[in-house]
Each structure stands twice: as C-alpha cells, then as structure tokens.
Amino acid sequence: MQDVAIRVDGLSKRYEIGALQQRHDTLRDHIVAGVRGLVRRPGRHAAASTEFWALKDVSLEVGPGEVLGLIGRNGAGKSTLLKVLSRITVPTTGRAEIYGRLGSLLEVGTGFNPELSGRENVYLNGAIMGMRWKEIDRKFDEIVEFAGIGPFIDTPVKRYSSGMYVRLAFAVAAHLEPEILIVDEVLAVGDAMFQKKCLGKMGDVARQGRTVLFVSHNMAAIQNLCTTGIVLADGRIVFRGSAVDASEHYLSSVTSRNFGLADLAAHPGRTNDSTPIVRSIGLLSPDGQSRYTDHIAAGDDLVFEITYDTGDLVLDNAVLGVQSSLGERVFTVGARYSPDFTWRMRGKGTLRCRVPNVPIAAGEYNVMVAMGSRLQRRDFDTVEHALTFRVESSDFFGTGESLLPGQGYFAVRSEWRNVEVADPVDTLAGA
C-alpha cells in the first residue's frame, strides 16, 4: 500500500503581470488590462513587469482516502494549486507527485459542444476527461440516470435548460472514478436536489478510500465533507489541521470582521475580477438616527448605507447578501428586487437599503456587497465579508421565549391551536 496520494514539494508558481499598458483611458481598459495581466506571456515585458507569486513554496502530503478542504480567500492560490496538480499549468519551481488517476472537476462540462446531442457529449466529454471508450459504454446508462435527463439524451445540448446541462456534465465527471478527485466549488451549481446528489457522490468517493481535494467558500460544506483542511493565504499554507480547525482558523483570521462601518477602499474580500466601486458600507441604527451600530435585535430593521464611486460606469443594481458565520447565504436583497428602484448610479453617491423587520435568529452574520449592471448582466464590484453584525435575541415572538442556537436562521411566527382534543385537561383546574 502506498501511504501517500499526493506529494507536493516546494511548489511555486510565478505569473508576470505586464506593466506595459499603463495608460488606461477608460475603466474598460483597466479591466481588460487587469485580466490580460494574469495571462501575459512570461518574460515578454521583462524590463517593465511585476512578478506575482500565485504559489510560494507549498509543500504538502495528502494521504489516500483523505478528504482535504482547501480554504482561502480569492487569490490565495487555491485554484492555482489545483491547476498545477491537475497538470493544466506548469509550476515555476518545485515538484509534485501524483499517485493514481486524477480527475478534476475544475469546471464541469468542459468541452461540451452545444450542437452535439447529450449522448455524443457524454462520449466526447468522457474522452476528454481521460475515460476509455469501453468504460463510457459501460457507465453510460448510469450516467444518464444520475443526470436525470432520460428522454432528452439524443437532443442537442443547446436545447437543454441550464440545469439539465449542468446535471449531465456533472454526471459524466462524477462517473470518472478517479483515485484522486479534485472539486472546485461545483456544488454551487444545480438545484438543491441535485446538490444533495453531488454531495452524496463525493461522500461515496471518499468512503471508497479515494482522495478528494475540495475547494469551497462554504465552511459548512467543508466541515461536513472534509476530514482535514489547509488554509492558503498569499500562495502559502498558513494552517493545516482538521477540517473544523482549518475552517475556524480561516473564519477568524481571514474574515476582516468590520463592525458598524467598513472602509472598502482596499478590502481583502474584494474578488479578483472586481473594480473598486463600493467605498464603504455601514449598518445604521434602526431607530432612524444616523449613527452606526454593530448589532440589531431580531425583528428590527436592517438599514445599510453604501457609498460608491462608479467613475464613468453607469450602474443600475446593487446586491447585499447576508451570510452566516459558516459562510452560508441566509438571504439576499437587491435593488433589482425592489419595485421602486429604477434610477441609475453614476459617479459618487450613497445608497441606503432598508430591510424591514428582519426575522433572523440571534447570531453573527456578515454581508457581501456587490454593484453591477443589469443591462450588461454583470457585477463590476463584489466584496465578500464586507461587514459583520450581530443579531441579539429579542422578544420577537412576544412570549419571552427565543430560539435556541442550532434551530435555524429564521425566526418565523407560527400559530398553534388544539383542533381536536382527546383528553382535555382543564388548565384552570390543573393547579
């Protein structure tokens, strides 16, 4: 028996960010250059380029059967590490050894062609992922059943709904049966039923003694699925331990935990492809006075104040996502869901968002803020963990009782009545 599935030794990966195109006349140029910077040919602008180490001296051993969660904020090097391990890109220095067949779910549906039928795509996709023809033949029925698309298997994929498309793509990937499985946030796709199926499949894979590398921002998923975890920051491993310890380490260290008012000019939670637009976010006291607060009582109004500077961009949407401390989204509010929000934002300004009578349970929550354009169907700026706030227990139900920890995120009022009484007890006479 081999006692190791993956051995990584001093792995580093350097990208060179071209500094040639310094003159950006429009924001669009900034974005284009920013994206290009990451893919610029190494060495082309050697004189005027800056180095960026996506991975720096990473050493790691993963045992067979280990389900390892990779945790870290955007740009910490998780994806680069997976890309190196799945041999998509070559490391700058260092070495890694892989023992066993490696299957990667970096993006499901890779190589799917919309013109081809589901059946044809299963074969094509399987071949791309490294399956033999006979192997696909053998698993074909199972794949179709897992995807649950039955009669549509001979329909061109371009006529599929996006849900069907994703399900079929994942089904192929899930039946690759690799000894080492790499999963990168694919669980974010599909409906709840299907997600459950996927988690089950991953669990099966793990139980069969196979190795799984799992990347997610959802700490609850990491804690449920993984046995161990590592935390990456700036291309280095900063923590290695059990999945629970690793996710807690990440939450306490990486979450910036700004209470009351957060300056977002240079915020670590800003995603890679974002342009800084949102300048600050604050939680206002629900009593209508302009003062910041770090908490509300359950059932109070949540009032957020967002300042922004869109530059020349014309935006018409803003979104706030409230997450639990484990990273699960509790609810989302957006200007696009608000019937009276029809104007556009350009240049500097301030938005105020009131969420009336939020019935969430006591606990700590954080807010993701994003601004974008509905017209262009994209978010230009997304900041995760922008602001943290507490919800204190209150007499929400008017009974003096409040929810206990672990009873869910929502405080929902309910009515209870005895409609049929088998053995009536006279409450007054009960004494």
Add this chain to the structure above:
Amino acid sequence: MSESSVYALSRKPTAVIQPARGFLDLDLVSLYRSWELVYFLAWRDVKVRYKQTAIGVAWAVIQPVVTMLLFTLLFSRLSNVPSDGVPYPIFAFAALLPWTYFSQAIGRSGTSLVNNAGLVTKVYFPRLAIPIAAVLAPLVDFVVTLAILMLMMAYYRIVPGWPFFVLPLFLLMCVATALAASLWLSALCVRYRDVAVVIPFLLQVWMYASPVAYPASVIPERWRALYSLNPMAGVIDGFRWALLGTDMPDWRMMGISGVAVAVLLFVGAIYFRQTEQTFADVV
C-alpha cells in the same frame, strides 16, 4: 468496483509534475494512449461542421470543383499552361485533391488551440491531440473529393496503373506536411493571434509555390532542388503520377521533399512540446 487495489498498483507516481522537461521529450506514449481522444475530437470537428452548415458535405464537392473550373478557364483556356499530356481539368483536380485537404487542415488546425482554449485551460491531456485531430478531420472531405476524382477518371477513361497503390504513401506525406505546419502555426497562434490573419495569406502563397495549377516540369532545372524543399511539390507530383500516370516523379526531388517534411515535423513537435507548458497561462 475494486478500489482496494487502486493504490497497490501505483508504486511509482502516476504523474510527476515539475517545471523542467527534457528537450527531446515528445511523450509519444501518452499521446498514443489518448488516440481515442484524438478520434473523438476529430469526429466532433466533422460532425459539428456538417451540423452547422446548410448543405453539409456538398461543400467538399463544390469547393474543389469550382476551383478546377476556374483554373481550367484561367490557366488552360486563357494562358495555355501545359498539363503533362492529360486533360487539364483532371490534371488540376488531381492536385486540388491533396491541396484542398491540405489548406483545410491548415486553416482549421492553425487556430485549433485557440478555439479549444476552454479545454486547454481546464483539463489536462496531451495537447498534441488537438492539432492532430484538426488535421485528421478534413480527411472525410478528402474521401468525398477522391470519389469525385474517380468519376472524372471514368469520364476521361483514365485507368491508373500500379502506381495507384503508392497513393497512400503520398497521402501520408501530405498529412505529415499539414501536421508539421499546424504544429508551428497552432503553437504560435496561442501567443500571437496575428497567425490567424496570416494563415489565409500563407496558404495562397503556398499554393502558387506548389504545382497545383501548373506542372512541376515548368520549373527550370537549376531551381528544382530549391523548389522541392516545399513538401507539397512532392506530394502533388506523386498524386498525379499515382492517379493519372503522368511522368514518374524525380525521386531526388521526392527525397528532398521527404526529408524536408520529416525535419519540419520533428522540429515542430519539439517546438510544440516546449511551448505547450505555457499554453494554459497565455491562451
């Protein structure tokens, strides 16, 4: 399932990932192992192309036939270009058969890596599979064109002799030439998108540098050796000889063409393998 044996099998690492790689490491073993992938990629190219076009396979007929008619009008009727003693239309068509294949293969494989960027950046497999599949896919059209040529030969009552059986050799040489060029072009195109613009122009120049519309015999003797450095010259001469029974090709010329394609292919494969490492970062 026999998962228990999974790790016992692999005493040695299945894969070693490291930056440096040997100069001559072409890794033909893993390429051979993924022949099914090459097949599926080629099959996809053929299938998708015919699904997306209205008259599908008819293009494989129309293109060379129309070119032949144009050539006949321009070069035979108007300019009296000699045709080695066979009727000019079939003389031209026997050359257009490999040439149409060649130009399609180059045209499609040159941009193949860029067109498959989604694959290159997400899944690992021998990258050589992509240009190879793109070069093989137009062979379907080749077969259709060959059938047209057979009909024309019947019309002109040309019966090929034993050289007909040497035809596969020339076809192989043609495919090798296409592959050699596409290894260079596809790898270059990842870095310099200009290549995509250059390819049609390159093909145009290359066609006039090959005996498609005229016989190689019009090239003055002292330029022949230089002329033969173009492997397509040897390929087309060979096709005409094998199919139409024109004069036997000059075997020294054929040798030069053969060596040229071998060198181009070998060096192209090395160049491809060397640049392959950065495809995912650059494309």
